[in-house]
Amino acid sequence: MSGDNLTESKNTDKPDNNIKSYNNIEKKVVIIGGGPAGLAAALEANRGGIPPGEILIIERDRELGGILNQCVHAGFGLHLFGEELTGPEYAQRFIDEIKAKKIGYVTDSMVLSVSPDRTVTFISPRLGFGRIAAGAVVLAMGCRERTRGALNIPGSRPAGIFSAGTAQHYVNIDGYMPGNRVVILGSGDIGLIMARRMTLEGAEVRCVCEIMPYSGGLARNIAQCLDDFGIPLLLSHTVTEIRGRERVEGVVVSRVDENLRPVPGTERYIECDTLLLSVGLIPENELTREAGIEIDRVTGGAVVNQDMETSVEGIFACGNALQVHDLADYVTLEAYRAGMSAAAYALRGPGAQDPAGMIPTRAGEGIRYIVPHKIARGAAAGVKLFFRVSGIYRDVTVRLTAGVSEKGVTNNVRLRDYKKRIVTPGEMEQIEITEKTAAQLQNAVSIGVELCKKET
């Protein structure tokens, strides 16, 4: 047993001899969440000079790996490892490295609070109460699913309604089938993946309904999860009624108009015993809010600078807690940045303020949001802007702009154009600020991204 890695004896009932108190101790870097973001942040904090014993990952679940443990499908790691891995395999690579380097972690431990002065408290059945003074904190709590309550679907409250991720946990972790005849509302990736998974396990997936005129999931998942199995995708359709008292007996599906309102007369009854909801993810930020950290209302995650530092210094955010990602690989890369920045902060304290100041990013026409929200003028080169578009656009130009103020009027001047064959809200885009572009930001009051478009 080494470091803080107390989990090896997890399944014994007797208390471990090496049990330590975590009350009133100090750590250089504390990472909240042991999923892909937390694991990557920890490894990078270590590479950034923090000794393994000075890092602590606090994980709520029984084991490290986060949501990857239940994502048994393939599709992870192409970007980072050049091969296609399943979620557990992707996680295992990082977990093996964490264990080999003896980086500290505790599991079954729930963080209760993070204070602005970076005191982290948690509870655990084995370790009791923990209170840690952290040199730097990385928020890597991931996200949770939107539920039926967010949708206002009329009808009774029978058994058989699950969020897609809950169903995924039942099938892949617990080995239970949630039902036999399934309708899926929402075409997010988890819903698409579950359509295939339930089909392979013998269920009949009757259809996937998507209220928008386009899917929120990756194109490849529509091909390999729906088309492969002949599962219909009903775009511009939603569930307008759930029928059944004890158990779901069926749902009424209606077409919606361009304002997303159900069109009377288009109702269709579909018999089913299960309704899965794949209707969006919400970054998990209760701790963030309580710490007084500024939140972006669009992303639901913290407002951060180019180092992934939040509005409270020494507290960094990454992964799905910061913005919901499509790909775990990008979570990892973002978490590397947060972990490296956290290490630097913990070792050197607050960096000198960039005398040239911060430049805010500006989500222009057709862009929903940009992360990071602000960039130090002197550190813009190499920073990647991550953003999502607000609709599907083909043959579009993504324009990087600089806000230039003259005589009280701000104009957005073109810095660089990027041609795109297609952009969709379901797929996150990124632009790296080149050195040449960074040099053009000397007098900029903002850096923007906008679409010059024809909507399709």
Next chain:
Amino acid sequence: MQKRNMTCIVCPVGCRMEVEVDDDGRVTGVKNNACARGKKYADTEITNPQRTLTSTVRIDGAAESFLPVRTAEPISKGRLSDAMAVIRALRVSAPVSMGDALANFDGVDIIACKTTDTRTQ
């Protein structure tokens, strides 16, 4: 000759390709693919579509009740449900390490995707 629209599933970019197939069922042209893997995918997708199958198997003696598994290589798309039957009948015991071959289907190993947390001490 016919044209077929196809979404490449090799990577998350998901290129929407246009594939030309001649009367003998051979791919004669691929358009809108961002890389060479798209063309290769179109070829196999027309002649013998392949998929990597992932699932779980029951495991004894581990902290978890189910172990994630996959086929080490893609298998014939038409054989997915037969492979599922083999996987469903499997039952393994801990310890298992990621990459361990647990069974074989159509000459392709079914491998563990996770190193189990064994009950220790």
